[in-house]
Amino acid sequence: MAPTARSRGTAHTRKELHKEILKRQNHTKEKVVKEGVSGGGGKGVVGVVDAWTPGPYTALKALLSARLCAAIWGLINDCDETYNYWEPTHYLLYGKGFQTWEYSPQYALRSYTYLLLHAVPGWLYSTLLQSNRILVFFFIRCMLALGCSGCELYFYRGVCKEFGSNIGLVTLGVLVFAAGMFTASTAFLPSSFAMYMTLLSIGAWYHQAPQLAIFTTAISTFLGWPFAAALGIPIAYDILFRKKQVMMFTKWCIISALTILVPMVQIDSQYFGRLVVAPLNIVLYNIFSSHGPNIYGTEPWTFYIINGFLNFNIMFLAALVALPFHILVTQVLQVIPKRSTIQHLPLWLSLSPLYLWLTVFLLQPHKEERFLFPIYPLICLTAAVATDTMQQVWWWAWGGRQQHYISHTTWLSLSLLALSATMSMSRIVGQYRAFHAPIETFMELNRLASEGHYPSDRPITLCLGREWHRFPSSFFLPGLNWDVQFIESEFRGQLPQPYSQEPNATSTIPDHMNDANLEETTRYVNVSLCHLLVDMDREEETPREPRYAARTTDWTTIHSLPFMDGDRSQRLLRAFYIPFLTEQYSTYLNYTLLEATRWRTKTRTTGH
Incomplete structure (x- = not known):
């Protein structure tokens, strides 16, 4: 059959065809690296772009193993956890327990709706399986471990999508081993609940799912800790000013209020015997009352720096300098290219929740370790960004231009992870043995x-x-x-x-x-x-x-x-x-x- 004009026009000689095949084979093995923090290293660098990352099931197993260890061996480090949450939950289940002034109907700073999220699973376990109260306690903790692991998995996948596999891998490593995550993951505290919702809201933001980001931020604000709303400010800025989705934002704010706040007010009012909006009460007390939280003690600004180092060691220091360090090497020194446009968020905006939270709480006289819980996952992420930037700088200074920076500097990220994990394990074991x-x-x-x-x-x-x-x-x-x-x-x-x-x-x-x-x-x-x-x-x-x-x-x-x-x-x-x-x-x-x-x-x- 004679070739058509089209086939004749695109026909190759045997030699040209062989060259084309070799070219395509090489193209599948080697890619030109795009500019960016995570997507690659620099222009013209040839190599495999993405680092290996664990799949969802592997990541979940690693996270869940760490969280179940925390559920069983973790300590109760804060008497607020005992008296404001475990004790009233014990009362709901067994009719006996301690009551703090925050649960007096006269003040009504705490929410029974939040307690019921934990009491109902405990009641089911006690009724259907085992009535031993210690086992009920650890069952509730294990439920927290399971919930936290699921939220972390979603966050991890969002990080991989937004920043690339290398930053995703380092983020996962820090999440699994960090002493801070060990402490916060199974604590029965609104700040830990806010951390779960931060994992979901920021993860949804990175997944480009703004509706879920709004909804989970609302859950964190209403059911968890009202001050966690500050972490939603960068998300709101992105939706309202960058994407101009005012109607969608308004719609989902209304949906969130109707589906979360209204039932919550109804349940709490039933328990307190009067109309109660607990999130509003706690804001009014902490900001507008004559004494506020400072009567419980004040600390210098260094409190959070020291505490952050104890809980995240070198990774906390890396997180603090991640954004300015990246700006320095990309825009001032220009030793590595600027971030690629394949990510849907500018780096300063995607990391801004961490720096915004630290700025606000460093300025508050009353400081508690648990106040940083909501940003613990962001510390892990931002430390990973700093690690990735260090890898690229090392590649620029010492690496071969014919290799992708990840293949040349994996040892650096693994070494930092190993050092951080060792320090975290030392912290976890030390706290358990001592206290x-x-x-x-x-x-x-x-x-x-x-x-x-x-x-x-x-x-x-x-x-x-x-x-x-x-x-x-x-x-x-x-x-x-x-x-x-x-x-x-x-x-x-x-x-x-x-x-x-x-x-x-x-x-x-x-x-x-x-x-x-x-x-x-x-x-x-x-x-x-x-x-x-x-x-x-x-x-x-x-x-x-x-x-x-x-x-x-x-x-x-x-x-x-x-x-x-x-x-x-x-x-x-x-x-x-x-x-x-x-x-x-x-x-x-x-x-x-x-x-x-x-x-x-x-x-x-x-x-x-």
């Missing part, structure tokens, strides 16, 4: 009770003095016949008090509560009413904090564990665990479980 005594003590108390050492048919009073802030929650009490009471200590602020046993306790304004952290002496009982006492055995004594363990005629030590004395231990060894050196150069106290001698004798005599 795990409170949870272990209450686990031992449950073991003793299960072996019949304590009666289950009459009230038992366990007292807390100076150790009130390390109580892991009523989930760790052996039975509902156990009550926790406070005795006097050197702490002179306001302690929580048990919920009323009346049916409408959540809507009843309790007596003796204030919003100024003033001491309420009605919280204390006489130590003679205590059957057991949890105390830190210190040599120093005061009239309000005697050394109970030394009063052997009144108290018998039935369990004791070492607890690091942070004030008398070397600072580096307190922050990071170094085998052999930490034990040798640190000071430890005894965290003790004491039993009243008179009650112990009576119990042995009567048998119950």
Whole structure:
């Protein structure tokens, strides 16, 4: 069959055809690198563009493994987690628990809707599978671990889409191993919930799904922590001013308010017995009240710098300088090309939530570690951007121009990840070894009770003095016949008090509560009413904090564990665990479980 004119026009000689085939084969193996932070290195650089990254299932398994470890071995580092969230959740499930002033209908700063998100799964587990309250506690934690892992996976995939595989890989590595993520991922705190929603909202932003970004930002603001709305400002700027999608933004703001805030107000108002908008109340208290949060202590600006380094080590320092460092090398020194237009966001905008949050909270006098939880994933991402930029600078200075920068500098990113992971593991192990005594003590108390050492048919009073802030929650009490009471200590602020046993306790304004952290002496009982006492055995004594363990005629030590004395231990060894050196150069106290001698004798005599 004769060739057509078209085929004749495009026909190749045998030699030309062979050249074309070789050219196409080479093109599939080697690509010209596009300009950009993650998409490549520099113009004309030939090599494989994308670094290897774990697939979704592999990434999820790595994340979930790390989060389940946090659920099982993580500590409760903040008494706010115990008394403002675990205790009222215990009340919702079992009808007993401590109530803080924030849950008084007079102030109504906290949301019962947020608690129900955790209480309902706990109730289902308790009803259908296992009624042991410690297991319910860890089940709720494992649910948090699962939820956090899913959010992290979505964020990771968004990072890969927006920044490329190299930055995605480093981000995933920091997420999995960072000590900060270990702490925040399973904490029962609104700031941790806001972190989950940050993962979703920023991830949706990078996925170019603005509707989901708006909706999850609203969930974070209403159900979690209202101040987390600040993280949505760059997203709103992108939608309103860069993309001009005013109607879409307005529509989804209205949808979010109707589907989240309205049901939330209805549920909270039902519990408090009056109309309550909890997010509004907490904003009014923190910003417009006469005393605000500063009555709980203030810290210098360096607090967050030190805390960030402890939780993310070198990666936190890299995150702080990531954007200015990238601007320096791309626009001032011009040693690597500017970012490609294949990404839908300029770098300064995509990283701005981190710097915006740090700027706002560095200026606030009252500082808490948990206030940085919402930006922990952004620290991981921004550190990855800095690492990627360092790789490109190294390639520019020392690499071969015929190779892609990733193939030439993978060792650099892996070395930084390995160093950071080692420091994080040292931090995690050190914190557990030094401060795990409170949870272990209450686990031992449950073991003793299960072996019949304590009666289950009459009230038992366990007292807390100076150790009130390390109580892991009523989930760790052996039975509902156990009550926790406070005795006097050197702490002179306001302690929580048990919920009323009346049916409408959540809507009843309790007596003796204030919003100024003033001491309420009605919280204390006489130590003679205590059957057991949890105390830190210190040599120093005061009239309000005697050394109970030394009063052997009144108290018998039935369990004791070492607890690091942070004030008398070397600072580096307190922050990071170094085998052999930490034990040798640190000071430890005894965290003790004491039993009243008179009650112990009576119990042995009567048998119950």
